[in-house]
Amino acid sequence: METRDAPAPLTRPLAWMGLRKSAMDLAVEPPLSPMAPVDLDDDGAVTDVLNLALEIGGILLSSGEGAADTVAQAESVAAAFGLPGATVEVTFTSLTIGVNRRRGRPPISVIRVVNYRTVDMTRVTRVSRLIDLIVRRQLTVDQATAEVERIVASPHPHSFRVAVLGWAMLGCAVVIQLGGSPLAGLISMVSTFALMYANRYLDRHRLPSFFQQVVGGFIAAAWALAAYVAVSNNFIEVQPSQLVAAGIIVLLAGLTLVGAIEDAITGFPVTSAGRGVETMVMTGGVLGGITIALAAFERLGMSPPPIDPAIAGNAAVHIAVFAAGVGAAGFAVASYATVRATWLAAAVGAIGMLIFQAVMATGLGVVVGSALAACTMGLIGGILARIATVPPLVVTIAGITPFLPGLSVYRGLSALTSDQTGIGLGLMFQALAIAVALAAGIVFGEWVTRNLRRSAAADG
Known part of the structure; x- marks a missing residue:
């Protein structure tokens, strides 16, 4: 089975040369096995993952990221924490994420409306690095949520x-x-x-x-x-x-x-x-x-x-x-x-x-x-x-x-x-x-x- 580090064909020189992947490069690849798979029967745990993915998607969308890239990166966050079937939908300033569970358990969905504010590209950079850590299985849900809260609350880098x-x-x-x-x-x-x-x-x-x-x-x-x-x-x-x-x-x-x-x-x-x-x-x-x-x-x-x-x-x-x-x-x-x-x-x-x-x-x-x-x-x-x-x-x-x-x-x-x-x-x-x-x-x-x-x- 191939991994993300499998040799790249010569027709893809940037991969062959080992150029670093962006968050979007990682988002379109098959997810790794989650660090701690979320219990689909635990409503609170599933909702925490969905809220985290939607918060990250909201930051990206409000900063000018395209809808397609926002969807891909938000879904990659959910998949990294054990929800590969989560689906994100963007309709103008509204983001919705939902996931189906096993038979007999109702699906869970979360909606968020993005209020456009001053674009802060430093915030986007920090979120991109956070996605990189999440997709590489280096953070738990609680750690990632805490980091998102710090990013959102942080002041602009200059006046x-x-x-x-x-x-x-x-x-x-x-x-x-x-x-x-x-x-x-x-x-x-x-x-x-x-x-x-x-x-x-x-x-x-x-x-x-x-x-x-x-x-x-x-x-x-x-x-x-x-x-x-x-x-x-x-x-x-x-x-x-x-x-x-x-x-x-x-x-x-x-x-x-x-x-x-x-x-x-x-x-x-x-x-x-x-x-x-x-x-x-x-x-x-x-x-x-x-x-x-x-x-x-x-x-x-x-x-x-x-x-x-x-x-x-x-x-x-x-x-x-x-x-x-x-x-x-x-x-x-x-x-x-x-x-x-x-x-x-x-x-x-x-x-x-x-x-x-x-x-x-x-x-x-x-x-x-x-x-x-x-x-x-x-x-x-x-x-x-x-x-x-x-x-x-x-x-x-x-x-x-x-x-x-x-x-x-x-x-x-x-x-x-x-x-x-x-x-x-x-x-x-x-x-x-x-x-x-x-x-x-x-x-x-x-x-x-x-x-x-x-x-x-x-x-x-």
Whole structure:
């Protein structure tokens, strides 16, 4: 009988070379014999295992993990403690786990509703390592439950001020990546500080997230237009489209558009629809705030310059690559990632931009470039994450953030508000196509990595 340490075929070089397995690699392999099989007749013991698996799944789902990976890892936890027949179902923010027992004993199920909160990638890293220990039979149920409680109760690894600095790094990097000047990057940083602190204040007063997005969109657009008006007569070039695009990416980076598309690709259409509607509503809030700012400035006789029909930024390749790395690192800091994960995210973001620029130079277009860049980031990010013992999710989410189609969204909105309906809809559809390309590329790249690392035992 094969074990997890059985020799891997040469067609799977990452397994043959002994690359460390991630929690997802272990989750898709046959479970080892449990350390202490749970008594299926003991309602309390079975419920404890189900609650533990569901708590871990809730942390993963609330942090942006796809539904398919959440299900696989939660089920692997249940199987490790003697419940290989446990089934997990994800429906938007609701997780349900159930298990059938012997004849004459009723099945047991547990349900949990996930409340989205600030994403903490350090928490995800700790949970991933916990899953690794559980699946390798190194913890009891009580020990694992206690560790989950410590993870949930632990504070963020750094303060909110540092996280906002990460968001500001992302905003500045996006502007530079799009060809903006250092002054424009600095203006974007100030705008990001303003909108993040404003949203934090509104969140403390329990204002619904939609209206927070409206305020954020208004601040991003108003600040960009004000900066343009202030410096346009001083021979200093500031493009409002670059500043607003950076604000859009900052506001939408924490949402789940790419995750929603990933869920649709991996077979969770209901959850995908829920996430997609949520993202559309929140994006509508951002666009509403931008529209209000544009209308207000137009009323005051201060209109932005005409929108350039080009989609991609025009920064030099080496500058764009550096900016993408900084932007990915900024998002990692904003998401409370570890120092090691932040460096990896920077490397993956820079590599992705290098691939994107190479594809754009061939004339294949921004959608194809985004897809190939995301595929590369999924593949290389997965390998580097396994080497550095951090979850691939932490690296890939940060890596693709600078590629979100903020500029396309803003230009599409500007065209729609200028009665250029055809152009505006085309740009909006192109933004959606870019998001689909990013999601598909990440899913495919990670799938390739998992199959290259897949051991012989997983075929059993």
